[in-house]
Amino acid sequence: MKKALIYVPNKSPMQSGIAKNAKWVLEFKTxxxxxxxxxxxxxxxxxxxxxxxxxxxxxxxxxxAKKNKINYELIEPKKRKTVIKSYADNFLK
Structure with a gap:
């Protein structure tokens, strides 16, 4: 029986934004x-x-995966925590 992972890939280290990371990937296990x-x-x-x-x-x-009778494991993406900072905060402490 085939086994697969369904996940959202991480951004590459060369990317600064997360705009084009909305694709889900189905990848088979070895x-x-x-x-x-x-x-x-x-x-x-x-x-x-x-x-x-x-x-x-x-x-x-x-x-x-269900249509093709593939056993799958779903890996949910973690929520990104963003901290809003101001340039002036560097000088206030």
Whole structure:
């Protein structure tokens, strides 16, 4: 049986904003990873691990998984806590 993760990816370190991080990703988990004896790389004979599907909403990703009989694990994004600061606050303390 296929097992997948549904999550919102983190922003890259090169991004300062969070405007384009609204996509949900369905990514399959690796089955039986093996270590390549020559190079030491991790490999697998499961080609589904190379597949990442992007959806515009969480509901679409869940519906796709249910329709295709994929067991999934949903990882909810954490809420960002923003602190509103003023430049003048640097000089008031």
């Amino acid at each position: 089955k039986n990873p093996t270590k390549n004896p020559l190079m030491g790389w991790e490999s697998s004979s499961d080609t589904l691990t190379e597949l990442k599907l992007k959806f515009s909403s969480k509901e679409l990703a869940i519906n796709y």
